[in-house]
Structures are given as structure tokens and as C-alpha cells.
Amino acid sequence: MPVFVWEGKLANGNIKRGEIEADTKATVTMLLKRQRIIPIKIKGKAKQITLFEQKIKTKEIVIFTRQFSTMINAGLPLVQCLDILASQQPNPTFKKILAQIKQDVEGGSTFADALGKHPKVFDNLYVNLVAAGEIGGVLDTVLNRLAVYMEKNEALKNKVKGAMTYPIIVLCVAFSVVAILMLFVIPTFQDMFKQFGSSLPGPTQLIVDLSLFFRNNWYLMIATIFLLIVAFKWSRKQEKGRYYTDKVALRLPIFGPLIKKVAVAKFTRTLGTMISSGVPIMDGLEITARTSGNVIVEKAIRTVRTAISEGKSMSEPLEQTGIFPGMVVQMIAVGEATGAMDQMLSKIADFYDEEVDTAVEALTSALEPMLMVFLGGIIGFVVVAMYLPIFQMAGSV
Numbered sequence: 001m002p003v004f005v006w007e008g009k010l011a012n013g014n015i016k017r018g019e020i021e022a023d024t025k026a027t028v029t030m031l032l033k034r035q036r037i038i039p040i041k042i043k044g045k046a047k048q049i050t051l052f053e054q055k056i057k058t059k060e061i062v063i064f065t066r067q068f069s070t071m072i073n074a075g076l077p078l079v080q081c082l083d084i085l086a087s088q089q090p091n092p093t094f095k096k097i098l099a100q101i102k103q104d105v106e107g108g109s110t111f112a113d114a115l116g117k118h119p120k121v122f123d124n125l126y127v128n129l130v131a132a133g134e135i136g137g138v139l140d141t142v143l144n145r146l147a148v149y150m151e152k153n154e155a156l157k158n159k160v161k162g163a164m165t166y167p168i169i170v171l172c173v174a175f176s177v178v179a180i181l182m183l184f185v186i187p188t189f190q191d192m193f194k195q196f197g198s199s200l201p202g203p204t205q206l207i208v209d210l211s212l213f214f215r216n217n218w219y220l221m222i223a224t225i226f227l228l229i230v231a232f233k234w235s236r237k238q239e240k241g242r243y244y245t246d247k248v249a250l251r252l253p254i255f256g257p258l259i260k261k262v263a264v265a266k267f268t269r270t271l272g273t274m275i276s277s278g279v280p281i282m283d284g285l286e287i288t289a290r291t292s293g294n295v296i297v298e299k300a301i302r303t304v305r306t307a308i309s310e311g312k313s314m315s316e317p318l319e320q321t322g323i324f325p326g327m328v329v330q331m332i333a334v335g336e337a338t339g340a341m342d343q344m345l346s347k348i349a350d351f352y353d354e355e356v357d358t359a360v361e362a363l364t365s366a367l368e369p370m371l372m373v374f375l376g377g378i379i380g381f382v383v384v385a386m387y388l389p390i391f392q393m394a395g396s397v
Helices: 025-034 058-073 078-087 092-106 111-116 124-136 139-194 202-237 239-251 255-276 281-290 295-309 315-320 326-338 341-396
Strands: 003-009 015-021 038-044
Touching: 003 025, 015 025, 015 092, 025 038, 025 111, 058 078, 058 092, 058 139, 078 092, 092 111, 111 124, 124 139, 124 255, 124 281, 139 202, 139 255, 139 341, 202 239, 202 341, 239 255, 239 295, 255 281, 255 295, 255 341, 281 295, 295 315, 315 326, 326 341
Parallel strands: none
Antiparallel strands: 003 015, 003 038
């Protein structure tokens, strides 16, 4: 994201200068006016070429959030907390960002606004929860909830990644083995088969033809795979492309139910954390929709939000979306009736975390034998096809 250097006038007439990270100059102007600064000059900062800028991991943000919560709870001033945490931060990229946040807070900006200038590190959910904590005077409690939320959300992501790792590794091994056989092993057999002088059996001829195709068109095949990956990534950036790919993902026979359970767990965990932290339900639904990660789920949440704005309860439109299971809808209805929505959402999230665990184990158990049979079948077919002419020759002798 671009960095802008600005100069502005404070309410007392003093001139202040600084840097801010934003999409456009208009965004910079809006952020400065929010801090009661009248912009005088705004210009883009020259980009510094950084070859090896260290990434900021979720774990580092969680540790920062927990430490910050402890310090605020102990009564330390906000600026002092930021100064201490920035000085002991081992990641130079994160250290620089914390120093900028400290500078903005010292200049009169709220903590939430200072965090909002770094959207790649602190997303909308984080910023809005901090803003709610500042307004309610419970920043330490909100930060502690945020840390718990981020840890559980990261654990959920790791479960899904773990489920995908095994099949991807097996498929890569299968592709590598087939490529080695086609490019290096089969040509050796082919030279030997030419000496037989007779026609080859059907399976053997098929393998030989495929090997010849691989050797003559390997660069075209690599280019095709590369173009397909680029086309998929491009389509994911388009509104229609994201809609159709997300729709297909939810309907996949094995992965679809898992994706839906992850979506339910994330929705309930995010909304529950926001409501318990004092964020209004309409704002909470808007942020939850944006952070859902699936266009179909996002559309469903926005439909629920629109229905609530028209005076309806949350459970009825939630059921009509068809995304959320009946049990989830009923529990949310009970939460609405008892006024304990945040607690109910937290219970649903915990339940679906366990459901995701079970689904991942079931998925791994189902895929393991299928993939092994697939890999063994390919290699077995190639080996048998290569030895068929030898068996024929031995039979004729």
C-alpha cells in the first residue's frame, strides 16, 4: 500500500508533519480530518527498495496483543506500552509499524485510527474491536478476546491446511513418478520393443504413444498448467469468477461439507467476539461478511443484515439462506430470546471447531486409501503394460 508524506495544521494553529499508509490521497485527507488536522500538503513518498522485508506472522500479532492487554490491565499508559513493545520486537518490519503507531498516538490519534493505517497487519475486525474497547473503557478485555479469537481462527486454518497437505503431496508424487516413467524409463523399453518386430499389445502401445507425446510436448504441457493457474487466479480476482468458484467449492462431494463447517465456525466466532466486545450487531455483521472468505457466505450474511435492518429477527433470514444448519439457527434464536447472543455464538463456534476436527480426520481417513489405490493403479498399469510384450514373446517360445 502507498505511503504518503503529509503536512497539516492543528486546531491550535501549530503545523504537524508525518507519514501515513493509505490507498489514495483522498483517504489520507479523510484520516487527517478525523484527527482534526487540516491538510496543507500531501504527497506520495518515494518507494524504498526492500529485497528481504520480513513478513509479520499471526503468532507475532497474537503475542503483541496479549502483552499489550497485560500492560494496559496493569495501568501502564498507552504510549509507554507501545514504546516497550516496539523496543523488544525482534521482527524489524513489525518494530517499524509499532513505532509509527506510537508516533500517531503521541500526535493525538486514537489507538484504533493509528492501527487502521496499517490494514495489512491489523484488519477491519481488529481495528473495530479496539475502537469499541477504547470507547467502552475495556481495552484490556477486548485485546484479550482478540488474542483468543486469533489463536482459535489460526488453529482452524491449520486444520484445513493439514487436511489438504496429504492429498496434494500424494498427487505431486504421482505426477513426478509418471513424468519420470514417461520421459526416461519407457523410451528404454521402446528401443527394446523395436527389435521384436511384431505389433505391440494395446496397453503397451497406449503407454508408448503417451510417452512419445510427453517427450515431444512437455513444454506445451508445462505452459498449459501455468496458464491454467494464472487463469484461475485471475478469475478469483473477478466478482463472477469468485462467485462461481466459491459456489462449486461448497458443492464438492467431500470438501464441501468441511468448507461449510469452517464457514459456520468462523462466522459464529467472529460475530460472537464482536458482540461481546460492544460492537453493534449491524457493524459486526458487515465486518463478519467482509472477513468470511467465501462470496456465497458473504452474500448470505449481507442478506441477514438487510433483514435485521428491516426489523426482522436474525434467526429467520439466517435459515432462509440455506448455508447455516438448523441447529445453528435454533441456537441463535434461543440466544436472541434470552439476550445471551454472544455466549450462544461462542458455544456454536466451539462445537463446530470440534466438528471440523472430526471432518478433517474423516477426510484424511477416506482420502488415504483412495489416493494410494490411485497411485498404485497408475504405476501398476504402466509396469504391466511394459512387460506384456515380454510375456507374449515368452509364451510364443
